[in-house]
Amino acid sequence: MKIDFPHRQFAHCESGVTANLLNYHGFPCSEALVFGIGGGLFFGHVPFFKINFLPLTTFRVGPGGIFSKATKRLGIEVVKEKFRDPVAAEKKLDHLLQSGRPVGAQTGVFWLPFFPPAYRFHFNGHNLVVIGKEGDDYLISDPIFEETVRCPSEDLRKARFAKGALAPKGKIYYIEKMPEHFDLPSAVIAGIREVCRGMLKTPVPLAGVRGIRLLARRMTRWPDKLGEKKTLLYLGHVIRMQEEIGTGGGGFRFLYAAFLQEAAGILENDRLLELSEHCTQIGDLWRDFALLASRVCKKRVTIEDSFEELAQLLNRCADEEEILFNALATEIK
């Protein structure tokens, strides 16, 4: 049994899954639009919260946030469930598929056999859509891949119940009911407002532009405090989170620029086109940072020659983002 599900490949798993599900349910949309309405853009640096022994640095909101907020803002009714028992979780999934419903699932990457071995790392925040079952194989629309893929049920079970940070606990989610009408402008404004708040008005200095400046300050101390080996590990982790293969090295800023371009049309506000341009330029700055950082990691330049410049680039990103999001907040007042 296979649901006739229009699979599209995207840059990022959760916004891709959300866009594909909305498209299936009759709301054609781009990944950028979903990302923006879901308030996907963010920055956070939490030195004391470690993933794989490395401090958390993120360029987008946490797992599940984009789907939850995008659907809520569009007035779509969704169901989300977690399970303790893998057998019950599989039964429920099979039941939903039998009833013809594509089902989103959070999984660990490590257990998914269709990922090339080199990319199977311990990350539990991956999202995909299960669109059918044939024999003992599930049929899967994973937006990271060009085509739909197959996954043996035992492997999907392990991926759905992977242990560790962000453990998915069998989490599934699906669309229960679409609204008769969408208030797209309001959804777009709500998404922009949330991102502006997250980047400018956070109560703790770990997030938003303050978080970027915190990372810049701490980074200059890494070589002395951590030594070369650990410094390079920390730095490599930051740029892997920023690049996430597919976003072009701009830490989701290019994707957000594409959203602002669409938002300009939806809100009939040409000023957003200028701000989209600015967002692209900020993506370029982030990419300059990633480029220099990757050269440091590859030992093409030395730590001593580069860390001041890396910190300066981060501070420039923070300054420019402060200007951008203040301007954006003014536009949607």
Place this chain on the structure above:
Amino acid sequence: MSKSLEYELAEMIIDFCNVEDVAPEDVSPETALIGPDSPFGLDSLDAVEVVVAVQKTYGVRIGGEKTSREALQSLRTLAEFIEQEKEEGHLDA
């Protein structure tokens, strides 16, 4: 391989990414550009280097939705992407 765009790209990658012991003529345009099967030995950290090199050399920006992953699959896909962007006039100022 003749002096095609794929060949030029291979030369550019070898230069920008400091790849040693690989000649452009040894690389098939179809093989993976990044990852364990890459003849250049490129990993995800090198992806940014290639993206910037393409923008500087050809004035073509890689970085929208899904284009980065698609374009960076092989020398062939990268060449096709650059040619398509040029045809459509999507050149970076």
